[in-house]
Amino acid sequence: MTSGITDSSLTYHLQNAKAHGVTKEEIAAIITHQVLNRRWYKSLFRGKYNPYRTLTTAVNILLLLSFAFIGDRAAVMCKRTLREKAGV
Numbered sequence: 001m002t003s004g005i006t007d008s009s010l011t012y013h014l015q016n017a018k019a020h021g022v023t024k025e026e027i028a029a030i031i032t033h034q035v036l037n038r039r040w041y042k043s044l045f046r047g048k049y050n051p052y053r054t055l056t057t058a059v060n061i062l063l064l065l066s067f068a069f070i071g072d073r074a075a076v077m078c079k080r081t082l083r084e085k086a087g088v
């Protein structure tokens with residue numbers, strides 16, 4: 001994301017987020033967060049790993065995976081709720 005997205009996928013995802021109730025402030029916070037952490041992503045696999053760096057990297061990866069899982073489950077629940085409201 002921080003390398004620059006030049007295709008139409010960014011537009012699609014932003015429109016989709018707005019359609020699902022994500023505010024402009026939340027989108028700005030996500031983009032700002034990604035920009036500020038661009039060096040962390042680039043340096044993730046560079047340099048030597050001591051036990052502390054290994055632990056913090058493992059915790060960060062596990063948090064990322066848990067957030068992705070939670071987001072996926074929320075999308076599934078949202079679709080199910082919308083289908084139930086529509087009576088399908």
